[in-house]
Amino acid sequence: MSNRIQELDVLRVLAMFFVITYHFGCEYAAAGLPFINLFCTTSNYDFGNIAVTIFIALSGGLLYKRYGVIGCEERCPTQPGITNDAPKNTNKFEQIKTFYVxxxxxxxxxxxILSLYIPLSMIRHLVTDGNAFFLGNPVSLLLTVIGFDGYVKLFGVSTYAFCGDWFVGAIVMLYLLYPLLAKCYRNFPVVTLIVLAGLYASQFLLPAEHDGILSALPATLMFKFVIGFALIENLERFKDWRVAAVAGGSFAVLTFVDIPGRLNTDAIGTFASFALFAALFYLAPQLLRFKATSVPIQKLAxxxxxxxxxxxxxxxxxxxxFVKIFEKMHWSFTQWNVLALFTCTLVIIVLVAWILKLVSDKLVQKR
Incomplete structure (x- = not known):
């Protein structure tokens, strides 16, 4: 993308780190191993919420910066800071088609590529117990093809979900809705944000048993996605130290002051995410001044x-x-060696992600 905003790379890398720390803490706690609450949970929110919120807002904002409104017969006008990359002199259908492709x-x-594990697992089950469709209806494999297997699994649908959790389906849904959301926001920005905020707030009227899926509901996702449009349009405001100071203070309060009630289901984490966004965007240039930090950040992003x-x-x-190795060596898990295992896990995940991206890019270029 042209005119890359490197400060946003810092936020993207932070979101990556938080989603790993959150799931690492959850899995080790669930296994009864020493729990390292390192950027995992607070009394008000969890860092998985922070990670997904930042990533969704960045995805929406950067799409809005790049494409603006898609589907205009003529090249749509843009606002300061928004670069419309939609092809000139193309009709509405061609613009939308190019975007979706x-x-x-x-x-x-x-x-x-990762989902190839599913047919391999089906073959293994066919050989061992004679049942290739070990997780139920084979039609649900169609949900894997379109990336919605993890998302609908949140709502009790039996699927063959393997990777990406519910995030893939969420981001696919938002990309499908992008042309409509961008057009609404461009024409009626305040009204669009108010309507989406109202839809988001109305979800807290749902019974408490639905709190576990609140962060994945369509209204929540659309609200955070379109907030990203507004953030991109107002990046210059975040270069003011006073805005950063207020944002940093707000983040500290939301993190360390226990706020009871259902708002900590998703709302406090959402507010904390945007406060962290504003504070870190102001501080990011200091990290990017040094090659030792700027180069890894750009590559990791x-x-x-x-x-x-x-x-x-x-x-x-x-x-x-790790559990098998420790059992064989008769070692005990402690908080210190679990911290070391977290570092190893982080390195392994980044390495696998790098290989996956390399292979994927090669296949796309060849195609």
């Missing part, structure tokens, strides 16, 4: 989607390997 090439190849795909299953598999 580009999004599909970015999302599906790495997801499908390109792996963000692949990291989101592999991180959870990677944590589970690496944890299983």
């Amino acid at each position: 580009k999004r599909a090439k970015a999302i599906y190849p790495p997801f499908w 390109t792996l963000s989607y692949c990291v989101f795909l592999v991180q959870h299953v990677g944590i589970v598999w690496v944890q299983g390997a």
